[in-house]
Amino acid sequence: MLEEALRHHQHVSQKDLPYESQDRTPHTIRVSTAELTGDDAEPAGVILQAQDVTDWLALEQRVRVADKLAALHTLSAGVAHELRNPLSAMDLNLHLLEEELRERASLPEQGARYLHVLNAECHRLSVILDNFMKFARPGSVGLHEVNISALIEHIMALMQFEAEERKIRLEQTVEEPLPSVLGDETAISQVLVNIVVNAFHAMPNGGLCRVAAEARHANGTRWLVVSVKDTGIGIKKEELARVFEPFYTTKSSGTGLGLAIAYRIMEDHGGTIQVSSTPGIGTTAVLTFPVAVEEAQPVAVTS
Structure with a gap:
């Protein structure tokens, strides 16, 4: 330049x-x-x-997401009432109709396929609504010490079969021993699984997904940093700026809430999530958690 x-x-x-x-x-x-x-x-x-301008850009992004979150929170109670109740009634009556037709032996094969599609779509709508409520609901996490090293090991085992099916090499580099973080193990697991799944989707022809974790010191504070790096198709610059926006997605079947929920969960844990990407090269997501307990410091005692 x-x-x-x-x-x-x-x-x-x-x-x-x-x-x-x-x-x-x-x-x-x-x-x-x-x-x-x-x-x-x-x-x-x-x-x-x-x-x-790192901090300024991060603040700009937090303000943008916070504005959308505030609007969603205002609407969440009404949406839950207006959609959840009729959706539950539809789902129940579809199952009752299917059972009655089967008992009468009057359910043709084509009719069974139609009912299967309707039931599947009701389930999909329920999942979308659940994700909407998770994002809009004020943060509330059950805090306890979480062993991130063990959690990563569990997720790697969980995702290994899908990785092999997709011809993706799944690797991990975890610094030992890792300090614990204070948080909700289920919520943190949800974030990591979501990011790994996104990495898989970005590599339709196979590739490498590497999960790494290490402890770092920054600004006088000890942090635990987890990164997920893939060799996928990458994200365009104009799309990268919007990845945490609720309901924004480039996938034909996506809801656009996965990373928005991940952002909210990290925020509830006092941590951060950052995504960097180069089209054609790959994407890296970095999660930063404050360490649960700092190392004990020696104290001089005098009499």
Whole structure:
């Protein structure tokens, strides 16, 4: 970029560039260049301005998601009443109709297929509504110490069969011993499974999915960092900015709530979730948790 500005006088304005700090934490630098001219009005050099906008972009994203969350929370009670009750009645009556037709031996094969589709769609609508309520409901997690190392081991075993079916190599790199985090094991598991499943979907022709975990120190605080990296199709820049927005999805069968719920769960745990991606190269999701208990510090006792 600097070479383009010096040699060809091609300048950029507020271009965001990714980079990693010494502790491998992802950052975003916003760069601008401008022509520097001398007293004789001839080019004398280039002015380069670089600003770390990582925190600003994260805050902007949190505000955007929080605004949508507030609107959803306001509507959630009405949606639950207006949709859940008739949906339950439909589901119940479909099952009663199917049982009665089978008892009378008057259920043709084609009719059975129609009922199967209706039952499946009722179940899908119920799942969508459940996800909507999970996202809109105020955060409430049962806090206890969670062994992330054991949790990752469990998820790897759980996802191994699907990985083999999809011709995906599933690997893990876990630093031992890992400190515990304070949180809800079921909720954290939901986040990790959702991200791994997304990684699988991004590799239709197979690839590599690597889950890594390590402890880091940043700003005087100890954190546990879990990353999920895939070699999939990647996410376009304009789509990446919206991945945490509720109901935003690029999948034909997706609800657009998976990462929105993951964002909310991480927020409830006092942690963060970040996604970086390069189209054609792959995507990395990074989860950051505060460590449950800091290491004991020696205390001098005097009498």
